[in-house]
Amino acid sequence: MSMWKQTPSQTVGPYFAYALTPESYGFRGIATNRLVEPDTPGEHIVIEGRVFDGNGDPVEDALLEIWQADSQGRYADAPGGGSADFLGFGRCGTDPQGRFRFETVKPGRVPGPDARLMAPHIAVCLTARGLLNHLFTRIYFDDEEEANAEDPVLELVPEERRGTLVARREVRNGAVVYRFDIHLQGERETVFFDV
Amino acid sequence: MRRNITYKPRDWSSHPPMIHPDYKSTRTRGPTKPLIPIPQTLTDLTVPVYGHEAIGELDNDLTRNAAKNGEPIGERIVVAGRVLDEDGRPVRNTLIEIWQANAAGRYIHRRDQHHAPLDPNFHGAGRCLTDDDGWYRFVTIRPGPYPWQNHHNAWRPSHIHFSLFGPSFVTRLITQMYFPGDPLLAYDPIFQSVPGHARDRLISKFDLDLTVPEWATGYRFDIVLRGPKETPMEAGK
Numbered sequence: 001m002s003m004w005k006q007t008p009s010q011t012v013g014p015y016f017a018y019a020l021t022p023e024s025y026g027f028r029g030i031a032t033n034r035l036v037e038p039d040t041p042g043e044h045i046v047i048e049g050r051v052f053d054g055n056g057d058p059v060e061d062a063l064l065e066i067w068q069a070d071s072q073g074r075y076a077d078a079p080g081g082g083s084a085d086f087l088g089f090g091r092c093g094t095d096p097q098g099r100f101r102f103e104t105v106k107p108g109r110v111p112g113p114d115a116r117l118m119a120p121h122i123a124v125c126l127t128a129r130g131l132l133n134h135l136f137t138r139i140y141f142d143d144e145e146e147a148n149a150e151d152p153v154l155e156l157v158p159e160e161r162r163g164t165l166v167a168r169r170e171v172r173n174g175a176v177v178y179r180f181d182i183h184l185q186g187e188r189e190t191v192f193f194d195v
Numbered sequence: 196m197r198r199n200i201t202y203k204p205r206d207w208s209s210h211p212p213m214i215h216p217d218y219k220s221t222r223t224r225g226p227t228k229p230l231i232p233i234p235q236t237l238t239d240l241t242v243p244v245y246g247h248e249a250i251g252e253l254d255n256d257l258t259r260n261a262a263k264n265g266e267p268i269g270e271r272i273v274v275a276g277r278v279l280d281e282d283g284r285p286v287r288n289t290l291i292e293i294w295q296a297n298a299a300g301r302y303i304h305r306r307d308q309h310h311a312p313l314d315p316n317f318h319g320a321g322r323c324l325t326d327d328d329g330w331y332r333f334v335t336i337r338p339g340p341y342p343w344q345n346h347h348n349a350w351r352p353s354h355i356h357f358s359l360f361g362p363s364f365v366t367r368l369i370t371q372m373y374f375p376g377d378p379l380l381a382y383d384p385i386f387q388s389v390p391g392h393a394r395d396r397l398i399s400k401f402d403l404d405l406t407v408p409e410w411a412t413g414y415r416f417d418i419v420l421r422g423p424k425e426t427p428m429e430a431g432k
Contacts, residue, residue, distance in 0.1 A: 004283045004419045006206040007396050008389040010371040011218075013356060015304035019294030019320035020358065025303070027320070030249050030290065054223040061306075067243055067364050077241035089243035112236045123238050127369055130220025132211035132388050134369055138238075153233050184224050194205065194230035195239050195365055 014061045014129040021063070021093045031065075033092035035104040041085045042071025042105030046177045047139065047167060050098040051128070054185030058098025062128035062182075066090045066102055066139075068121075073108030094128075106141065106176075112152045119147035119154065126182065126192075135192040139180050140166045157191050164190045201235045202365055202421045203281055209393040217384035219345050239365045249290075254322045257295075257335035261318030268314055269298025269336035271411040274355065274372070274399065277329040281422030285329025286366075292322040292358040293333060300339030300353075309341050334411065340379055352379035352386065361420040372416045373398045 018025040023032060036044060047066075051059040068088045069075050076084035085105075092100040104122075112118035120141055127134040140148055148154055154162055167178035182190045213225035253260040258267055274293075278286040296302045296319065299311040303319055317336060325331050338353045354371040361367065373380060375398055380386050389397065396419070405413025 004279055004281050004422070005393065005396065006209050006281065006421060007368060007370055007418045008393045009210045009369060010356075010389075010397065011220075011385060012358070012369050013371075015296075015302040015307055016294060016356065016358075018303050018318065019292055019322075019356070022320065025318075027318070030292075030322070031243070054227075057223075059224065067238070067241070069238075075237060075241040077244060087244065110237050113234045118236065118238070121238070123364060125364070125367055128224060130218070130224030131213075132215060132218070132221060132225070132385075133205075133213060134367060135226065136239075136365070153236065156233055157231055185227050189226060189228050191228075192226050192230050194232045195235055 009133045011129060011132050012063055012127040012134075016063060017093050021091055029091065031087075031089050031091045033090050033100070033102045035066075035086055035088060035090045035102065037086075040105055042108075043176065044103070045106050046101060046103055046175060047122070047180055048099065048101040048177060049167075049180040049182060051094050051100070051126070051182045052098060052184065052186075053130075056186070058094070058096070059128050059184065060094055060096045060098055062094040062098070062100070062126060064092050064094070064100050065125040066104070067123045067125070068104065069107040069110050071105050071108050073110045075110070109147065114152070116150070116152050117147070119144050119151040121151075121153075131184075136195050137182070137190055137192050138165055139178070141169065141178060142166050143169050161191050164188060200362075200423045201240065202363060203424050205421065208390060209396075211388035211390075215384060215388035218388055221388075235365060240363045242360055242363045242366075250322060250324055255331075255333050257317065257319060257321045257333065259334075260321060262316045265316050267297065267317035267336050269317075269339075271334070272337050273332065273334055273405045273407060273411050273413040274416060275330065275332040275405050275413065276399075276415050276417040278325050278331065278359065278361070278418045278420065279329055280420055284422070285325070285327070286361055286420055287325055287327050287329060289325050289362065290322060290360050291325065291331050292320070293335075293355050294320045295335065295338040295355045296341055298336050298339050300341030302341075311339070311341065337374070340377075345384060350379050350382070352377040352383050357418065359418060359420065366420045368418070368420055370418070371397065374414065375399065375401055
């Protein structure tokens with residue numbers, strides 16, 4: 001038995017914005033919701049959605065963090081970003097309507113368990129007032145049916161709940177927008193992972 | 196980073212439940228369905244990178260990083276400690292972000308309407324990276340307690356919010372540090388949401404060695420993140 005026990009989690013509370021997403025307070029944070037520059041290689045996409053509680057009310061003080069590979073399936077987890085095209089980490093707090101929005105590129109496929117390729121996906125760490133533990137989920141893409149069907153993580157999710165992990169593609173004024181809502185409770189409760 | 200290492204599970208016997216009814220917001224926000232276990236993949240074992248360039252020189256000194264025309268009001272304190280894994284090994288070069296109320300118990304956040312003064316010389320946010328031995332150190336002002344709407348006459352004990360990444364995306368931790376002997380701890384449903392045997396881990400200790408004579412008192416707060424599942428062996432699995 002280890003002498004060193006994990007420090008317990010506590011809620012992020014309602015007042016994190018001036019520290020973790022401080023741009024609107026005139027300070028520079030470590031990440032924003034814009035992961036790309038105009039010349040970042042890959043298909044530029046917007047991911048937007050809303051976070052809802054068990055009453056169907058918007059969660060106005062959630063923090064989403066996303067972590068993803070570049071369009072070639074490379075993670076920037078080496079000093080200076082390694083060979084990846086961008087850092088692939090973003091943060092966004094929800095607004096009074098529970099909305100969030102990220103500007104990024106669609107990630108490439110990344111090797112998963114047993115060297116099987118995973119479908120393109122974005123990891124999400126979600127936290128909010130009222131969440132005593134941060135939650136992990138993933139965003140998959142509805143126009144990747146074939147890759148999704150063979151994804152080694154999606155296949156661990158009961159079929160009837162997989163839809164909660166799949167963002168829906170729309171094209172708006174020439175821009176590709178994926179819609180991804182998160183339900184913390186209720187019939188459409190989003191799948192959260194123990195990873 | 197250390198892509199060949201996987202991590203021990205989140206220790207659910209130490210963390211609070213998703214729903215702790217005394218903390219009202221959890222009733223409609225905590226997920227009700229069990230988490231779905233998945234293997235740790237490259238996605239989960241990699242970590243967002245921040246260089247030292249993301250950290251400004253004054254970022255770990257909250258008494259100076261937002262000072263406009265003087266020093267913030269309140270009890271100056273040093274908060275320091277080590278970030279370790281479950282094997283007691285230092286977690287190096289990892290980002291720690293903190294935020295807190297001022298000495299009067301008021302957050303600078305626009306939604307905080309507590310009738311207590313803002314401090315023009317105190318913003319209440321800071322960050323730093325741990326060193327090679329896992330040490331971090333902040334200089335700040337001891338935060339005041341403040342009322343909240345959870346129940347009649349509810350007060351949060353003085354606390355500092357901590358956010359850490361650790362060596363991978365799955366070692367992320369968001370927590371709060373409390374102060375020894377605070378009588379409000381017994382009444383705080385957020386602190387009390389943690390299983391009784393693990394609560395002490397959230398309470399800092401007064402540490403004379405961290406005090407700076409004639410200048411600041413010192414509190415020690417060590418943090419333990421998920422550790423490697425096993426020591427990696429030479430040969431493959």
